[in-house]
Amino acid sequence: MPDEKRLERLREEAWEKGVVAGRGVDVAGGPIPRKPGYYGEAVVRPPVWTWEIPFYFFVGGLSGMAAAIALVAALLHHADLARSAMCLAAIGAIVSPILLVMDLGRPRLFLNMLRVFKYQSPMSVGAWILFVFGSCAVPGSIVLELYARHAFGGGFDQVFKLGAGLLVAGSAFSGIFLATYTGVLIGATAIPAWFLHRRLLPIHFGTAGLGSAAALLELLGHRIAPINALGFLAAAIESALWLWLEIDRHGAADRALHEARSGWLIRGGEILSGPLALLLRGCALVPLAAISFLLGALISRFGWIEAGRVSGNDPEAVFASQR
């Protein structure tokens, strides 16, 4: 809008209502409500991440925990389940880096992530976890498939069995951290809504990953009791986390988690993957419970990133978290 016209409109508004609500000439004693901090400007910067990152949190969590299920299934002779779960892990291990590279400001330099290892940077630790997971899950899935089909037969079977065992174990041990480190990643930042809940976040992301893996395996036809039990457990923990989040309030500092759009995204996601999934599973509506959990896990990831954006743009949240 041309400056002079905007000025005219502000003057008219001030004349008529006595108060100008929008951005205006914030003179001391002027007709404009005081804003927190410096003209309400953000004190910390909100995340620049787009949809790829919350979607990666979902995919990475699911595939990481799928690898853990694959290891246990393989050890306890559920061969078909182990193969499906490893397949999910491998797909996740391929999709995850693609999502992460898409979000980079300079995607061609993605390999710089592996230039150094910094234990004090969750982003660096996470990049290495994903690298190890990918290097185990993708060949692991292939080798497991070859072993299951006795592709080469004879003495090769023993080699494949050993190889598959090692690779599946490697995927499982890196996978459980792939599903939980993302909570540390956003928990150890300067964004108030995130760092105030840094203990809850890894539990939430890990549980959401485990429940999503179980739910997707059920939708793929693995309707067995242990997976159902995991579904129950994940939904129960998510319900408890939802209550914890509703109780553990920090006033203005984390209001992004409870108010407006970001608050409802998180709440909606938690209700879908918590009480609703639990209820549906209790009524033996397993596929519906699985869909509800998957949707909830996805929505709440988007909710947490959105809450970070709102919280980072809110100077009062930063001040309140430091007082």
Next chain:
Amino acid sequence: MIGEGIQSTNQRKHSYVQENVEVGFFTDPTVCIGCKACEVACKEWNEVPDDGFNWSGNSYDNTGHLGASTWRHVLFLEQDRPKGNQIAGTMSLGEEDPFRWIFLSDVCKHCEEAGCLEACPTGSIVRTEVGSVLVQNDVCNGCGYCVVSCPFGVIDRRPKPLPNHGGAFKCTFCYDRQKSGLVPACAKVCPTESIVFGRLDDLRARGAERVQQLKQSGYDDAQLYDPTETSVRGIHAFFLILGEPEAYGLPPKPQVPTIYLKSAWTSAILTAIGALIAVFAAFFFYA
């Protein structure tokens, strides 16, 4: 100190980089005239693209805040409090109307414990010989993690970057100039020496002295903004402020996010192990 004129050491050639001397900025708003020459000099020297042509309506500040394309930002603060012994208001009516206008040139703080540096996964952000924090733009791949790790909201990624400029950007402390013995562009151009460049220990003494001087002159709420008590452990570009830091958009108790790592990782490791045990238990008891 103020009024040193040609005696000032602020403008001289130096060899701090070669001698590994810690340097800093001391920014004093009581002598700032709000000319924004520092913003301009910074843009020109560092070839920083425009940061939008928006009319904010916030006093004379259309720059807004520090960011990827804003490495110096002059704040225009209007407060209904007296500034020292100044008398403001319509004297013809015989009553005083306390008012003060404060200008402060904000910049990257170059923290002692820098959140961005700790968070950087590529090793692109480094500490230089003079103690400043520098982004090596040929290494940065623009992951954006430093953006949420800076407790002062300084470093940022451009929303619509030029080709091959998708990385994170912030003040370089004119590292290129300093290597050649020159003073950073903003300090060089500052007409009132509101921005003082020099050895960090000298500047800290100078800042403390200036606060004393101002307090004696009736500026009761003058203080240094240098969070040495928090996990940031002090900043290399520190400020003299009148009143509370919140009014300047400065966090009162900034913390470097690495202090949250221990509790977050404990939770993550316990969850990871717990998940594996839960899967084992589910298959063991329900098989």
